[in-house]
Amino acid sequence: MEDIHTQGIWMAESLQKRTMSQEKIWLVITHIGDPKAAFLLVFPFAYFFSKRAGVAVLWVAAISEWLNLVLKWMLFGERPFWWIGESRLFVNREPNVLQFSSTCETGPGSPSGHAMVTAAVWWVVVSTLGSFLYSRTHSVVLSAAPYLLYVVMLVAVGMSRIFILAHFPHQVIAGSITGFILGVVLSRRVPEGRPLLFFFSFSMGLLLGTLLLHAGLQQLGVDLSWSITLAKKWCSHAEWIRLDTAPFSSLTRDCGALLGLGLAQYWKPGGWSLPWAPRALSLAISSMGLYHVNRLPLPVQPQGLFYSLFFIKFVIVPQVVIVLVPGLVYLFTHKKKKD
Template identity: 70%
Template structure:
């Protein structure tokens, strides 16, 4: 418990939202292709994680302790945290799955770059060891806060690794807007059809939400942005935003390194404040619609709006 703050920080950095809010702007201004790959891989892997959770179910430790009725005589003292009370099913771990996929994209690109410049196998080996350490740290943090069982973390890490390897070969750079519109609709309709089909078969897909509300120690730790449909709208919005960004400015803005650093600072601040804007949680449809718009804006802020503004400032200074 003395390291609780450190584990909470690790689980925050492993949150799927971190791929869009933190890693994407940093990587994009270092390598456009890898930055686009981060959004692409994060959206697809989180969507597939949602589908797998609906199919595989999976308990979460913080509610399983009470629901299992194995500890009636000597109930353990369960310590929960604000990040504990997620409302979706537990298998596989979304944090582990998205982290595994996204960090593979980032570190494999870094390893390839270093190897092409230095021809050092030691440096590339260190990066791949760092990849394993990151997965272990995120997995332990999820177990520590009672959000997942160990096997769920392992399943998420392995699935994310395979997705990262596969999707990194098909990055939609310079693709037409239609591709992203169809991808967005495919993700949305695919998930909704699966949801409808499972409900028609008598599967109650809201079972995990009711358990989370029952066993979470503080009701305000139940957040709308942790629900399954929030991740769906986030992924669809990011996918559409990625297409719109490449449609408005194909190839992006050509900027030297100094203006890129300014773009990174401004983009990070912009994404931070956009993410902080409170959204109405009722009715749910309004929340999901605004959440969709929020993540549609984010790729455009990083790839079009901020670089365009900085480009305008730097060209004026040169004149």
């Protein structure tokens, strides 16, 4: 693996050297590819276009990010920003590379979570959009356009992760392929209309099962905090180490979102029926609401409190998009029509 890692470092150096003037663009792209964006940005857009697509996006995002966490624990992937120093292979010539505010993630590096979740979630979006365009236009060329954009997005997200030294190229490729497969498979079975017990059991099963796996690996002598130690050691700015990038943050986000999806479908089975204009209004209000929910400051100590509140935060997300905002929009627009 040393040769693969070394070539990855030189590739990152070359990419930074050639495209440093586009630094802001790369940082925007890496934020778009953040698994968190699937819950806070892609989900509401997809839901107000197609309820089934929205539920599928949330479902696929949660399962793919959870599986990514498990794979990272099993594969022990390095990250470029710490491997450069730990490998001690660059004594004669150190690579001329920079770190960024999004570089210092604390989980293992393989496979790339950004690439994996992006590939899975956006497959749901582009396949829905492609089918919609074909049903309206019967044009193969026009309906193929979303799939071309899908490939461009995966390449862009992957390159952004290499640019900021968060991943090696092979980790990005592995994440993209795995995410694509998950997107195809999971989007065929969307849990619409399932009872609340299904989502509660699934959410708690993932949470408790993962905690048991973590405890079991520790009992076997596997140090699952090794990546956190290295991230803190080699990150150039201590403030770039954030608890919301830790593995357990991903876990609580996924489990919270799944439970929230079940609650939302329990409160309002089938969702609210809205015409296109009220849907657009609901999307705008939901997006603003989720922006403020995401910005809510959480205490980082004790960590148990942080993770509990992080869980609740993502339980709220489906309530805002599926129940609260469209319900209010329906109430006001329905009254206006009656008047």
